[in-house]
Amino acid sequence: MITYTDISKRYNDVTVVDKLNLTINDGEFVVLIGPSGCGKTTTLKMINRLVRMDEGTIHIDNEDIMDVDAVELRRKIGYVIQQIGLFPNMTIEENISVVPKLLKWNKEKCRQRVYELLTLVNMPYEENAKKYPNQLSGGQQQRIGVLRALAGEPPIILMDEPFGALDPITRESLQDEFKTLQKKLHKTIIFVTHDMDEAVKMADRIVFMSKGKILQVASPEEMLDKPADPIISSFMGKRSTPRHYNELTCADVMRTKVLIVPETKKTLECIALMKQRDLNTCVVVDMEDKFKGVVTIENIKEHGKPGEEISGIVDTGIETVQVNTNAKNAFDKLNQTNADYLVVLDHNKMVSGIITKSSMTKALASVVWGDAN
Numbered sequence: 001m002i003t004y005t006d007i008s009k010r011y012n013d014v015t016v017v018d019k020l021n022l023t024i025n026d027g028e029f030v031v032l033i034g035p036s037g038c039g040k041t042t043t044l045k046m047i048n049r050l051v052r053m054d055e056g057t058i059h060i061d062n063e064d065i066m067d068v069d070a071v072e073l074r075r076k077i078g079y080v081i082q083q084i085g086l087f088p089n090m091t092i093e094e095n096i097s098v099v100p101k102l103l104k105w106n107k108e109k110c111r112q113r114v115y116e117l118l119t120l121v122n123m124p125y126e127e128n129a130k131k132y133p134n135q136l137s138g139g140q141q142q143r144i145g146v147l148r149a150l151a152g153e154p155p156i157i158l159m160d161e162p163f164g165a166l167d168p169i170t171r172e173s174l175q176d177e178f179k180t181l182q183k184k185l186h187k188t189i190i191f192v193t194h195d196m197d198e199a200v201k202m203a204d205r206i207v208f209m210s211k212g213k214i215l216q217v218a219s220p221e222e223m224l225d226k227p228a229d230p231i232i233s234s235f236m237g238k239r240s241t242p243r244h245y246n247e248l249t250c251a252d253v254m255r256t257k258v259l260i261v262p263e264t265k266k267t268l269e270c271i272a273l274m275k276q277r278d279l280n281t282c283v284v285v286d287m288e289d290k291f292k293g294v295v296t297i298e299n300i301k302e303h304g305k306p307g308e309e310i311s312g313i314v315d316t317g318i319e320t321v322q323v324n325t326n327a328k329n330a331f332d333k334l335n336q337t338n339a340d341y342l343v344v345l346d347h348n349k350m351v352s353g354i355i356t357k358s359s360m361t362k363a364l365a366s367v368v369w370g371d372a373n
């Protein structure tokens with residue numbers, strides 16, 4: 001467990017980390033995110049003492065890090081940065097073995113470890129171990145950077161925008177790979193990014209920082225659902241997929257399988273159609289296919305006469321919304337009017353669908369949590 005207690009850091013009288021308190025559990029994947037200059041890197045580097053705090057304490061498993069020899073401390077903490085920092089004049093094998101050698105592992109154990117790690121990321125030992133960094137692609141180099149951090153089997157790994165310099169496709173495949181790796185390794189990981197897509201994808205918990213302070217600590221779902229500050233919402237808005245529910249329209253949340261009947265339909269026919277489809281309501285349109293209202297089975301039973309058209313008993317007081325209306329507004333309307341459903345119309349007053357509370361909930365859930373199926 002890593003515990004920050006009232007940690008502050010100043011540079012030339014400017015406070016860049018301000019009384020920060022945070023606990024990170026063993027095996028947890030925590031992502032620090034926030035605007036440039038908010039203090040993420042500084043917060044990260046205080047753990048391995050690359051930066052010294054001015055106030056407060058950091059404990060790792062109840063031990064104050066200032067009581068531990070700095071070199072000793074760093075051997076237990078893997079560190080991956082954006083600029084990779086592989087040694088250009090060392091082979092891949094030598095690069096990965098830096099910490100194992102410091103730990104005085106014998107040659108065979110070092111080789112074994114390199115073999116095992118390269119296998120983990122599908123870069124076979126035979127093909128890659130003797131190469132130099134400049135013989136690898138950017139994505140491969142970054143993989144080696146990650147492997148080097150893992151080599152000495154540290155329980156904690158710090159990662160500062162490790163995939164930030166990669167093209168989107170390589171970046172995404174490394175994210176997937178690393179996420180899978182983490183499921184096997186159960187390291188405690190603190191990962192810095194300013195990409196909300198990456199944070200949501202990777203994190204158990206997201207820590208949102210701004211101006212040296214923590215604005216919110218929450219699971220990705222929780223942060224998505226209840227951003228604690230407008231600046232967090234704006235970060236969420238920059239995500240590419242999945243969309244945030246603020247951006248959904250009625251078209252995204254309506255049900256399109258709706259029974260639509262012309263007002264000339266006879267009452268008994270109409271009941272038969274509803275029964276066939278296990279519905280108790282149908283939407284009624286006029287001769288130009290424009291929305292008129294609805295009828296329910298109860299409606300017909302009470303007021304309708306056999307053999308008559310339904311046109312005389314259509315309930316025209318039904319709430320409607322436009323198909324491009326923001327879904328949240330529709331949801332509010334559904335709640336405020338206490339209606340069971342809203343009929344969704346296009347700009348020609350033709351019926352596009354209906355929104356019920358359950359169609360809305362399903363659509364929102366699939367946006368927040370991905371498609372459950």
Ligand SMILES: Nc1ncnc2c1ncn2[C@@H]1O[C@H](COP(=O)(O)OP(=O)(O)OP(=O)(O)O)[C@@H](O)[C@H]1O
Nearest residue numbers: 011012016034035036037038039040041042043194
């Ligand atoms: N060695 C230093 N000397 C003076 N100021 C510094 C130093 N290191 C960082 N700062 C300042 O501290 C603040 C926080 O920096 P930090 O690198 O932690 O931000 P960050 O959140 O990692 O930003 P980015 O997303 O751009 O990497 C910034 O205003 C930065 O200019």
Ligand SMILES: [Mg+2]
Nearest residue numbers: 040041042160
């Ligand atoms: Mg930084």
